Amino acid sequence: MADKFNENDDALAEAMGWKLEHIYDTRGYLAFAVVPSSNSKFKNGHEARQFVWDAAKQGNKLCRRALTIVTQSELVGKTKPPKKARK
Numbered sequence: 689m690a691d692k693f694n695e696n697d698d699a700l701a702e703a704m705g706w707k708l709e710h711i712y713d714t715r716g717y718l719a720f721a722v723v724p725s726s727n728s729k730f731k732n733g734h735e736a737r738q739f740v741w742d743a744a745k746q747g748n749k750l751c752r753r754a755l756t757i758v759t760q761s762e763l764v765g766k767t768k769p770p771k772k773a774r775k
Contacts, residue, residue, distance in 0.1 A: 706736040719761040
């Protein structure tokens with residue numbers, strides 16, 4: 689995942705009331721998730737994700753990149769190593 693947030697991106701996301709957090713998914717792998725920031729108007733993660741989704745649909749590049757990062761991290765966790773051929 690080469691497309692990570694830098695400090696400026698983190699500050700902009702924080703100003704909008706959300707952040708990307710590295711979490712342990714219950715399916716057994718680490719992934720990124722959109723969660724409310726510490727001084728957020730959002731009450732829960734669903735509201736923060738919905739805000740990011742709506743902003744991305746309207747063309748906000750930061751929110752689009754955040755959704756790309758979240759999706760990539762989930763796909764990495766779902767991929768399985770190739771099976772070895774029998775000899």
